Amino acid sequence: MxxxxxxxxxxxxxxxxxxxxxxxGNGKIMGASGIIGGLVDGSGRSTAIERxxxxxxxxIMPILLMPLYGKGTVSTHLTSNWGVVIAAxxxxxxxxxxxxxxxxxxxxxxxxxxxxxxxxxxxFYILAGGITLVLFRQVLxxx
Amino acid sequence: xxxxxxxxxxxxxxxxxxxxxxxxTTKVQGWLDVFGAWDPTLAFVMGGAIIPMFFAWRLTHGxxxxxxxxxxxPTAPVVGHRLVIGSVMFGMGWGLAGLCPGPAxxxxxYGGVGGLVFLAxxxxxxxxxRFIDVRLDRLxxxx
Numbered sequence: 001m002x003x004x005x006x007x008x009x010x011x012x013x014x015x016x017x018x019x020x021x022x023x024x025g026n027g028k029i030m031g032a033s034g035i036i037g038g039l040v041d042g043s044g045r046s047t048a049i050e051r052x053x054x055x056x057x058x059x060i061m062p063i064l065l066m067p068l069y070g071k072g073t074v075s076t077h078l079t080s081n082w083g084v085v086i087a088a089x090x091x092x093x094x095x096x097x098x099x100x101x102x103x104x105x106x107x108x109x110x111x112x113x114x115x116x117x118x119x120x121x122x123x124f125y126i127l128a129g130g131i132t133l134v135l136f137r138q139v140l141x142x143x
Numbered sequence: 144x145x146x147x148x149x150x151x152x153x154x155x156x157x158x159x160x161x162x163x164x165x166x167x168t169t170k171v172q173g174w175l176d177v178f179g180a181w182d183p184t185l186a187f188v189m190g191g192a193i194i195p196m197f198f199a200w201r202l203t204h205g206x207x208x209x210x211x212x213x214x215x216x217p218t219a220p221v222v223g224h225r226l227v228i229g230s231v232m233f234g235m236g237w238g239l240a241g242l243c244p245g246p247a248x249x250x251x252x253y254g255g256v257g258g259l260v261f262l263a264x265x266x267x268x269x270x271x272x273r274f275i276d277v278r279l280d281r282l283x284x285x286x
Contacts, residue, residue, distance in 0.1 A: 004164060008184040011163020012191020018155030019192065020199035025148035027208025029215055030156065032245035033269075040269040050149040055248050057153025062161040062252035076242070076250045077169045078257040084239050089247070089261040091236030093268020096244055098276055099229025103243045104156070106230070107189060112196035116220035121230040126175070128234025133175040136239060143239060 019109055026050070031105020032058075033096035041097075084143055095125075145210050157249055163188040166249045168241025175238050224283050225276065 022030035035051045038044020044051055066074055079085060096102040099121055101110065106125075110118015136143045164170045165188055173182030203214045237243050240261060242250065247265055250258030 004170070004182070004184045005187045008163045008165075008187035009191040011159040011161070011165065012188035012193075013195060014155050014159030014162060015188070016159075016192035016195030016199075018152040018159060019196045021148055021155060022152035023196075023199050023208075023214070024202060024206075025152070025209045026145055027210065027212045027214050030152055032156075032243070032248065036244055036248065036266070037269045037272075040266055041273060047145075050145050053146050054149040054153035054156075057150050057155075058157035058160070058245060058248045059251050061154050061157030062166060062249050065158060065161050066252070074167075074253065076166055076246070076253050076255070076258060078242065078250065078255070078261065079168070079240060080257060082257075082260060085257055085261050086264045088236040088240030088242070089264025090268040090271075091232050091239070092243060092247070093236075093265035093270075094272045094275055095229045095231070095233030095236060095268075097229070097269050097272030098225050098279065099233060100226070102233060102245070103237075104245050108192040108196055111189075112193040113200045113217070115218060117218055117222060117226055120222045121226055124227055124230035125234030125237060128231040129238035130175045130177060130234075132235045132238035133172055134178055137172075137176060138178050 015104070015108060016112075019104070019112075022054075023109070029105055029109045031101050031109060033102040034100070034105055037097050079143060081143065099125075148210065156245065157252075159188075159192070160246055160249050163191075166246045166253070168246075171241040171243075171246075172238070224279060228279060 019030040022028055035054055039048060039051055099106070101121060106118040106121035111122060160166050164184055170182055170184050173180060174185035208214060242261055244265065247258070247262050250261065
């Protein structure tokens with residue numbers, strides 16, 4: 001547990017390097033919701049292959065790294081309450097497209113550019129996330 | 144070249160999510176749960192990712208992307224209703240389930256139906272976002 005922050009820092013560095021490659025190589029902002037959303041609404045049709053390849057990398061790496069992880073089974077520990085899963089998925093999908101970014105685009109890429117929009121978005125989604133979690137977990141005891 | 148860069152960036156992103164523990168919803172929710180067993184890892188991940196991206200943005204000055212074209216122009220520092228409403232919606236979903244778009248894709252590597260259900264709901268939300276966007280614009284125009 002006490003080493004989690006070290007792994008967090010290392011993993012964060014890898015995420016940032018990925019963003020740096022995407023930016024300096026392809027000239028694009030590495031935002032997960034934008035990369036996925038462009039495939040959903042068709043706005044990214046001309047770059048569909050590179051978007052799919054990017055997402056394939058995201059899926060493949062955990063599969064490759066899992067056997068090296070010596071702490072037994074790995075899990076996302078996602079709640080089994082399907083109502084919550086579906087409601088959360090819908091909110092994340094709609095919200096990130098309306099706000100035009102998520103944790104990677106507004107958070108990592110926006111804050112590092114000192115973008116006002118990125119900073120404001122990050123403040124609002126963290127506040128909304130914190131209030132929602134505390135309300136549903138600590139007050140209502142639902143999740 | 145674009146496709147290779149996308150694969151490298153996606154793989155770094157996927158490896159970073161795995162190593163940092165950000166695919167684990169308990170760690171994300173642990174960070175938001177300020178009145179419970181607070182887990183600071185997410186802050187280290189964000190910090191770790193912002194550092195290489197900060198230097199990447201500095202390297203863009205006076206250069207072109209490797210594949211040609213231009214770097215993304217800075218967005219106007221305008222905070223509109225979309226950014227705020229979208230980020231709040233995203234944050235609510237993020238708090239409820241502990242997944243944002245990147246880890247939602249990566250959760251496919253872990254198997255299980257929950258991640259698929261979340262992803263399907265998220266994609267549906269992304270598809271529906273433009274209709275909600277139109278309504279928000281109408282509301283903003285009348286307000």
